[in-house]
Amino acid sequence: MTNVLTKNVLLINFPMKKCIISLCVVYISIFTGLTLAQQTLNLVTLDKFAPFTWQEGNSAKGIDVDIVKELCRRSNIKCNISFRPWKRVIFEIKTGKSDGGFSAFITSTRKKFGHILDMPIHYSTYKVFVKKNSDLKFEKIEDLYGKTIGRNLGFLSGEVFDQAAVAGKINVVEAVDIQANINRLMANRVVGIVTNYHETILELKKLKLLDQVVDLPRPVRKPRGAYLIISRAAKIDNKPGLIEKLNVNLNAMYSDGTIEKINKLYLQ
Known part of the structure; x- marks a missing residue:
């Protein structure tokens, strides 16, 4: 009799235990989802860098902003996006004052203080822009030796160009933004400017100078990926899991055409 009762109790308890376990799994899943929904990343990026990032009133605008x-x-x-000067962007990522920032080129130093996503937010193309009737040519870096060239403050322009600039072979004059660089070019204070192609084209359209300023055919360097970086120093819950999720979703955005669609919204 005891064996029969024990057997019956086990038969009754087993499905009950199974239901309890199932309810626990559901509860954990809901709780995890709520936790993720409540998680916030404070990100920093550069202002006045159309079409990629800029601030319009209290709103963040641009290709990279929409992608992020x-x-x-x-x-x-949830992502809070704030704007800083570029050197401050890098400083806040490095120190963990911000959880991350975008969109930055990969360097050995940045790898040490940041987790860099697998795919870039955008690919950056840098070219030399000159006044339409300029006799400046650019086929090799030596063509720029001894010339005064403008570029944006704190930006890298490619290893070969940067090495020549540090060595003093190219006289580089830095300005706070692309409009200041274009103004210097138009005033003949520089013979050319090395800047992001998309940013410069949009600014020239805005200033109605497309018929007066042209880009030289050869890029200063090959198009280069610019990435979202998550700070190593920042305190973020389940940071490895978060980075994995961001990588999976960014890759999906490339695969399903979302990245291309966002670009077309700004560039067409």
Whole structure:
């Protein structure tokens, strides 16, 4: 009799235990989802860098901003985006004052203080822009030796160009933004400017100078990926899991055409 009762109790308890376990799994899943939904990343980026990032009133605008916002939405997290000068962007990522920032080129130093996503937010192309009737040519770096060239403050322009600038073979004059560089070019204070192609084209359109300033055919360097970096120093819950989720979703955005669509919204 005891064996029969024990057997019956086990038969009754087993499905009950199974239900309890199932409810626990559901509860944990819901709780995890709520936790992720409540997680917030404080990100920094550069202002006045159209078409990639800029501030319009209290709103963040640009190709990279829209990509990051969509990436955060798909990753079920909230992202606060703030604007800083570029050197400050890098400083806040390095120190952990911000959780991360975008969009930065990969360097050995940045790898030490940041987790860099697998795919870039955009590919950057840098060219030499000159006044339309300029006799300046650019086929090799030596063509720029002895010339005064403008570029944006704190930006890298490619290893070969940067080495020549540090060595003093190219006289580099830095300005706070692309409009200041264009103004210097138009005033003949520089013979050329090395800047981001997309940014410069949009600014020239705005200033109605497309018929007066042209880009030289050869890029200063090969198009280079610019990435979202998550700070190693920042205190972020489940940082490895978050980075994995961001990588998966960003890759999906390339695969499903989202990245291309966002670019077309700004460039067409």
